[in-house]
Amino acid sequence: MQIGKLIQQIFWFLLSLLPLLIWLNLWLSQSQTHSLDSIDKLNKPTTQAFINEPLQPLPEQITLNADKVRLGQQLFYDPRLSKTNKMACVSCHPLTSTDKPRKSSELNNINIPSLYNVSFNVFLNWDGRTEQLSDDLDNTLHAPDKLASDWQTLIAKLQQLTDYTALFQQLYPTVGITEQSIKDALITFERSLYTPNARFDKFLRGDATALTEQEKAGYQLFKQVGCVGCHQGVNIGGNLLQKMGLTADYFAEREDAIADNGRFNLTGQEADRHVFRVPSLRNVAKTAPYLHDGSVDNLAETVAIMARYQLGRPLTNEQIESIVHFLHTLTGEYQGKPL
Ligand code: HEC
Ligand code: HEC
Structure with missing residues (x-):
């Protein structure tokens, strides 16, 4: 009887320790993940370092279709996009020191924005007129002081040029030269104008x-x-x-x-x-x-x-x-x- 009671007492004693043991186990496993965490932090200082800053770095790399970037670039430099065949995007938006920009005084004194990192702007133009590069292209193509043209004219013009027909056929086989494919190529090029590694x-x-x-x-x-x-x-x-x-x-x-x-x-x-x-x-x-x-x-x-x-x-x-x-x-x- 005595031994039976003792065993019972030991049993209850151990049972009463159970919550403590569970807590101890949890605490040990937690402190283990804590220490794993801090090793992680040491290995990846980058994410920790800028996470609380009001300014954020540009992505180091953006994956884009290189052929579309090239086609967009060709369009960007081509004065035949304008009604007069005299004005290309680059005539106003220089990308390198050899590109000759127009003066803002020729454009109602509106300062011509740099297009570097333009795809990261939420609002476009000084008055925030548009938010989508696609809408901006519509405006630019039609604006009398910019390309002064329209999609019908531009599509008809490009369809006459064998260098473009072949490229569009290759990159946009189901549609060829359309408003959508022209925009897609130009916007892909605009997205490629990012400047990482400052x-x-x-x-x-x-x-x-x-x-x-x-x-x-x-x-x-x-x-x-x-x-x-x-x-x-x-x-x-x-x-x-x-x-x-x-x-x-x-x-x-x-x-x-x-x-x-x-x-x-x-x-x-x-x-x-x-x-x-x-x-x-x-x-x-x-x-x-x-x-x-x-x-x-x-x-x-x-x-x-x-x-x-x-x-x-x-x-x-x-x-x-x-x-x-x-x-x-x-x-x-x-x-x-x-x-
Ligand atoms: C005659 C000069 C001229 C030409 C040609 C021109 N632009 Fe612009 N562009 C401007 C000016 C000026 C602004 C700013 C207008 C404003 O804010 O009112 C602008 C603004 C923009 C913006 C908005 C940038 C920002 O951050 O707000 C984009 C994008 C752009 N142009 C792309 C193009 C593309 C692509 C072409 C060719 C299809 C082109 N532009 C042709 C003068 C020009
Ligand atoms: C209340 C909002 C606001 C604050 C605060 C502010 N800015 Fe600006 N910043 C603007 C606006 C809006 C413009 C464009 C104004 C214009 O074109 O007339 C601008 C333009 C600029 C430009 C010209 C950029 C260009 O490409 O033309 C620079 C540089 C600049 N700010 C730096 C600063 C600095 C440095 C400070 C702090 C001392 C500052 N800003 C504080 C809103 C602000």
């Missing part, structure tokens, strides 16, 4: 040595004073519409210019007067002149304008210089070569 992107991916201390301080300031409230995300802009002159009237001392109305020209809403798409700051050191009318040539001066009219807090020359140092780290590579 020093800043390497920094975001976890390479702390990619920026100098001076440049890092410039980035801190860019965040601290509030630039990042508007210039943000993967394109460091391109995803917001904002009034130019939030904290002071930028247009007060200027003569009336239609382009200055910004989004108002599109919507007719008073609230949209002087509202513009916040431009991307990628490659900004290489894309002077600045602002919607190209009225400023100098990057430091542009930053000073931003501080005064968008933030309402003048920056010292030292602070401006520091931010400009940071902006210079945003220059990426096109096809493996620095812009």
